[in-house]
Amino acid sequence: MLRGNVGRIAAAGHCDVVPATPEAVLKAALLIRNGGLVAFPTETVYGLGSHASDDEAVLSLFAAKGRPYWNPLIVHVDSIVSATALVDLEERSLVLARENWPGPLTIVARRRSGCSVSRLATAGLETLAVRVPDHPVALALLTTLGSPIVAPSANLSGLTSPTTAAHVADSLSKVVDLILDGGSCRVGLESTVIDLSGPHAILLRPGGVTTEKIEKLIGPLALAGSRTESAYRSPGMLTRHYAPGRPLRLNAHDVRPGEVLLGFGRVPGATLNLSQQADVEEAAANLFHMLRALDRPDVTAIAVSPVPSLGLGGAINDRLRRAAADNAESVGYSSTRLVPRL
Ligand code: TXA
Ligand code: MG
Numbered sequence: 001m002l003r004g005n006v007g008r009i010a011a012a013g014h015c016d017v018v019p020a021t022p023e024a025v026l027k028a029a030l031l032i033r034n035g036g037l038v039a040f041p042t043e044t045v046y047g048l049g050s051h052a053s054d055d056e057a058v059l060s061l062f063a064a065k066g067r068p069y070w071n072p073l074i075v076h077v078d079s080i081v082s083a084t085a086l087v088d089l090e091e092r093s094l095v096l097a098r099e100n101w102p103g104p105l106t107i108v109a110r111r112r113s114g115c116s117v118s119r120l121a122t123a124g125l126e127t128l129a130v131r132v133p134d135h136p137v138a139l140a141l142l143t144t145l146g147s148p149i150v151a152p153s154a155n156l157s158g159l160t161s162p163t164t165a166a167h168v169a170d171s172l173s174k175v176v177d178l179i180l181d182g183g184s185c186r187v188g189l190e191s192t193v194i195d196l197s198g199p200h201a202i203l204l205r206p207g208g209v210t211t212e213k214i215e216k217l218i219g220p221l222a223l224a225g226s227r228t229e230s231a232y233r234s235p236g237m238l239t240r241h242y243a244p245g246r247p248l249r250l251n252a253h254d255v256r257p258g259e260v261l262l263g264f265g266r267v268p269g270a271t272l273n274l275s276q277q278a279d280v281e282e283a284a285a286n287l288f289h290m291l292r293a294l295d296r297p298d299v300t301a302i303a304v305s306p307v308p309s310l311g312l313g314g315a316i317n318d319r320l321r322r323a324a325a326d327n328a329e330s331v332g333y334s335s336t337r338l339v340p341r342l
Pocket of ligand 1: 042044045046047048071072073074104106108122125127128129133151152153154189190191192193204205
């Protein structure tokens with residue numbers, strides 16, 4: 001494979017944000033083919049993509065995000081057929097895939113022997129997380145490249161996921177080769193992650209497809225259980241995550257001195273409102289964007305109105321809890337000590 005010089009480009013701080021035209025998508029596919037890193041829009045959040053089989057590119061991706069490399073990446077493919085080349089999709093997985101792909105659902109399944117995805121991308125696990133994104137730019141990139149792309153959310157590890165190209169540029173412009181601008185992400189929250197590699201279907205991360213919809217298709221989901229078990233099954237699920245720089249106060253019914261209020265529904269005194277109509281889909285699409293907008297030096301804390309845990313409200317509350325959590329493990333999670341030096 002012809003190698004791109006990712007290190008040189010990153011060191012020079014050179015990165016274009018370009019509208020996602022067909023020409024730009026072709027350029028992006030060639031960069032990835034040559035070992036580069038490209039940020040691209042999906043329906044959930046922007047992803048930071050590299051070639052899934054290129055060890056060196058995968059290492060540079062972990063380094064760019066400051067992501068610990070024990071935290072495996074999601075493999076993006078263009079179709080169910082492409083997914084079946086990488087993982088064993090048993091009956092429940094096929095039911096979910098047929099109903100939800102392309103879409104915000106990630107399935108963890110057993111890796112097939114001969115699967116070409118870099119072992120570095122999956123922390124050496126015998127499973128692989130795979131999804132087909134529902135975004136014309138992401139799909140065009142995948143079909144143009146003709147190979148799977150590994151892509152975490154295009155933010156520094158542990159911080160709020162990006163839902164616009166400008167968010168990506170804010171933190172990663174020095175370390176990516178190209179940012180494809182496809183506008184704001186429709187869903188605004190990451191995909192739902194379901195582990196179907198064993199006898200029980202386990203919800204590892206609530207996200208863009210509601211738990212209710214999944215349970216209608218394949219029956220009740222198990223939860224990952226204890227914190228240790230959850231971290232073991234899905235290493236990215238440590239508590240603090242998606243976090244802005246200011247503390248968050250959840251289920252707030254008032255605004256205290258120095259705080260700004262992120263409202264939901266018709267609440268007085270909100271600086272920004274996730275959804276005046278109390279619509280959880282609208283709130284999900286606004287969540288990360290508004291958390292970023294309120295993450296200002298003059299603010300001591302962000303108070304957030306209660307959001308009901310119905311539909312996408314479950315995933316919203318999951319992200320809010322993780323953003324509000326304050327624990328020692330968060331230090332380890334975002335530590336660049338765990339990332340190989342390139
Ligand atoms: O919507 C999304 O899923 C976005 C877009 C870009 O596709 N991607 C995303 O990736 O959110 P990331 O890396 O931020 O989160 C992936 C999650 C992590 O919690 C990781 O631990 C988990 O998926 N994961 C990946 N591979 C896994 C595996 N084999 N077993 C269990 N969990 C896995
Ligand atoms: Mg992420």
